[in-house]
Amino acid sequence: MSFLEVKDLRIHFPTDDGLVKSVDGLSFSLERGKTLGIVGESGSGKSVTSLGILGLHKGGNARIGGEIWLDGEELVGASAEHVRGLRGKKMAMIFQDPLSAMHPYYTVGDQIIEAYRIHHDVTKKVARKHAIDMLARVGIPQPDRRVDDYPHQFSGGMRQRAMIAMALSCDPELLIADEPTTALDVTVQAQILDLMRDLQREFNSALIIITHDLGVVAELSDDILVMYAGKCVEYGTAQDIFYRPEHPYTWGLLGSMPRLDREPTERLLPIKGSPPSLINVPPGCAFHPRCPYLDRTDGKGDTVVPELVPTERGHLVRCHMPAEERRSLWENEIKPALETQ
Amino acid sequence: MKKSTIATAAVSAALALGLAACGGPTQTQTGGTGQQTGGQAAAQDAFNAANSGKVFNPSTKKGGTLKFANSGDWDSLDPANTYYGYAWNFGRLYYRTLTVYKTAPGAEGNEVVPDLAESLGKPSDGGKTYTYTLKQGLKFEDGTPITSKDVAYGVMRSFDKETFPNGPTYLNDLLDWPKDYKGPYKTPDMDVSSAIETPDDRTIVFHFKQPFASVDYLMQMSPTAPVPKAKDTGTKYREHVISSGPYMFEGEAPAGKNFALVRNPHWDPATDPNRPALPDRIEVSVNVEANDLDNRLINGDIHIDIAGSGMQPASLSKVLTDPALKARTDNPTLSRLWYVSIPTTVKPLDNIECRKAVMYAADLTGYQTAYGGPVNGGDIATNLLPPTIPGHKKIELYQTPGYKGDVEKAKQHLQACGQPNGFETNIAYRAERPKEKATAESLQQSLARVGIKLTLKPYPQGEYFAQYAGNPKFVRENNIGLAVNGWGSDWNDGYGFLQQIVDSRVIRETGGSSNISVRIPDVDKLLDQAASETDAAKREAIWSQIDQRVMEEAVVLPGVWAKSLLMRGKGLTNVFISDSQQMYDYVALGVAQP
Amino acid sequence: MITFIIRRLLASVLMLVIVSMVTFAIFFLVPRLVGATPETIATRYVGRTATAETVKDVASKLGFYDPFIVQYGRFLKGVVAGADYSTGPSVEYCAPPCFGYSFLTQRPVWPEILDRFPVTFSLAIGAALIWLLSGVAVGVLSALRKGSLFDRAAMGVALAGVSLPIFWTGLMSLVIFSYGLHITAPGGSYVPINVNPGQWAYSLLLPWITLALLFAAGYARLTRAGMLETMNEDYIRTARAKGLRERVVVTKHGLRGALTPIVTIFGLDLGLLLGGAVLTETAFSLPGLGRYAIQAITDNDLPKVMGVTMVAAFFVVMANLIVDVLYAVVDPRVRLG
């Protein structure tokens, strides 16, 4: 069994408007030292997934099903208190917006110290020393001085570094970074990604990077999972996803990737429309209302939910279109379009 | 030890005598020296059980703590600086005066008897000089003897109205003080022998400007309480008055603070037949919220609402509808008259016929209702002197059927006045007083029946007399044809009741007098005559004569002789109301021992 | 921060001077405008049979013949430098701040205020602690169990607490708990803490609770709203992700985030109350500043009115200043300059 095994994870929220199926049958696995990228548009269930792994839906109104195995321990059925003990120590998380994710009334140092002391019975002084070390490690200049600053006194990139320092303070074996660079500008994004890669190598932890931007995970990830409407639509190695993608939604994502040589607002092959409501997921293939190839599925696209099936190279795709047709579309139409433009 | 036993017996005997003398049905059965029951079991609660000459729960048993509460605070505890009836009633517990009202229920309590003095004042010089001799063995709380000089000093310091502005001014006005006298603080070396002399330590002589008959009444007022000059701290004296009575202050009693009285070890009961001094201790709470005070009284947490002015409207409905609670109340008549002044300076009321029209047109039952009806408000008044004042006679010059007014008679007088269709005028009242407003409204209705149209004119009560209704110029210029008014006696005799409201000489053009409408030359003469009449019976006849004259001139429309509803706290003994206090006699009270 | 405080202190002093002038003017100029003379004003402070001469003497003793500026100047001088006054037989010095002598008792006002302040202080602080703790606790629980029976019941009680007049609740609670059940002290039984701490607390228990009920309601609602907002903040998720216990998440992170408006309102409420809790002191016959103020106004006793007004204004001004400073302490993003 892998270090992290997620099997058929379901996270549903009953609301006044109906049942929100934010995550609906998600499975993946990850080894120590490896990186998984989870990609999808906003609202596809990525954050709910990551919070689910951390056990942060426990005690709320969520209905959780399936299994999460971390280092041989099952977490869905485990007690909230037990999972709390793992949080921060065994598994940690870096959030999207470091300004709102850090408490405005406590110093950066205090927040790192707090994280460290939850899991380590040390004096404040020792914890402070550790916090300064961590800040130094994530590249904060003058860490012994900045440790007493409040989050609002940090720049955006520095704050994200501090968040990383806080998440890594207990040397977690699983690190989940939920849109770690979305709130940052492009040059800073690159620095943060570099930092994360270096640290991951150094700590040899398992890393999940969640993003709506394939570009972010391109260089970091070993595996990539593409999510749409709470489900996995394509899952494979980074090579597979970038060089042999077979799902029309993945193509769309590739086409909307911002590149350094273009303005970020320019999109090559934009996906028309917007993601569906997770209460009334479209019948059949959830992507069908937006899919240009609905007519190539023998009428199953809007009636039968496609299965996640392995391609001949072994990566997984959820699409009714015949495999040859998908490959020829990619090779003959999509790939050239992406390359020339 | 032996001495105090004798003393107790003496007081008990005196009290028993006093009670027996009143001849009420209750006290002849109990209250003897032999059966010191403490009384609680013997007494049966009943409405008015302590009123009209009766003693409720008579007792001579000493001990316990008597608890008073005051919804406000004293103007001052200093005998020179207080003008509240309850303050004088209560003050007798810690100071003695030359004379004092007899501690007895009903009319008998109206009698003035010697206190510090051996006997009542001895007049000479045609009633202009009065001499008092102090008893022997009188002492202050510190054991120093009380001399006539201490009494004289008390009177002299009370002269200084800049320092003691609240106190009564009768002795200032009536004694023959040297010109430019300003009291002992500002004119310490001035010879005051023209007013007061103390030929020896036990004799004090008062010289009046004119012959004055009610001197013994004046001498029971608080300014004749002895004050040791060495201990006088002026405005601060109120915080610890040096006791000459049965109780003394436990520590200080600064304004606004609760205080307690304890027994004065140097008070000799043998010198004081008027004060049974039953409780061992007296506690007073001040500034108690008025409704809460009533609740505590009902509940038994306190014994007496010291102000003695009656229960709050909110409590009245509760108490009067609950027989058990009502049985604990008394409904005494007060020496207080609610009335309407009819100034003769405002047309057409300068014409007596028009004034008589008002007298006949008024519906007095409406007036009574405005004041809360017969129990809370009082009895319909037909003339000035209330029934509690010696010399009171009922004078009914303007009788109307059921006191509801007589439209026909009123119209006849309007005709005679040359205003057959009535007239328009204004009625003034104190804006802060809902009862006065209700009175004005009631008169507005009943007078409208004969065509007299009243416009309501509320004025602030703080300046009511100084600037508005009591200011003759204002009255003339603003056509104040009627002014709602009221008066309570300073002390319970004709002079104390009438002088300030019927003597035309107290009216000042600059305002400030309670007398708004009475300017009758022969009334002024009668007042002087009565003031110097030493025979009480003759004097009392003159008071009634004055009353008659004022009614004949129709310058006052009497409304209500006030009554109040008082509650006896739980466990009180020896409770009665005297005509002089018109509330429970605080000197007599005791508490039942558990 | 220091310059900020100094600047605000100076502004506060100016504010107090203005308040004193306005109060003084209301009491001196307004009666004059409607035609009162020094004598008619003085008639309030003498007995009812006082002669014209007495009235004049009293008017001049109280300084009513002097022009407004002179009278006000005398007041200011007394506050700053103290003043002498005559007790009759002797002259006493009234040390600064001397707010003058009561027209009625002719005693210096300041010692009376000092005397009453502990009552108001005891009442206000005790009640404040109760309402702060209970209001915040109820608010937090309500927020955490939003929509539950507890939440709805608590908010119902809170609404009642805010809308019932304290005068009524005070008298009713006395009738029930003091006179009926005999578990609390009757009205007016205040005992200073240095005399008997147990009696002190016993005598104030009912006033504390009654007064606290009035405020607790507001604080519960405020806390609930604040907590509902902060518990949805990203930093709460972060705190949980660290592995903090929920209790710590709620108090250290959630409540701390919701604290700013509570601290602000608390400071202002307390400042206002320290100047005199008029209705509560009246209902429970407590000899505090509020009662004193009412008495002063009823008696038209200007020096007392000035004294209590200045004390009340002082607390309000100080409360504002402290709240502003606290604001910066509570929320580090706020910089005072």
Ligand SMILES: Nc1ncnc2c1ncn2[C@@H]1O[C@H](COP(=O)(O)OP(=O)(O)O)[C@@H](O)[C@H]1O
């Ligand atoms: N506690 C919740 N209750 C109800 N709906 C939720 C809750 N949390 C998330 N959702 C819904 O789940 C869907 C997925 O959300 P999320 O995982 O945050 O998307 P993203 O992929 O952008 O991170 C969204 O439609 C969101 O509204």
Ligand code: SF4
């Ligand atoms: S199943 Fe049909 S609709 Fe869905 S992605 Fe494939 S082609 Fe498009």
Ligand SMILES: [Mg+2]
């Ligand atoms: Mg997200």
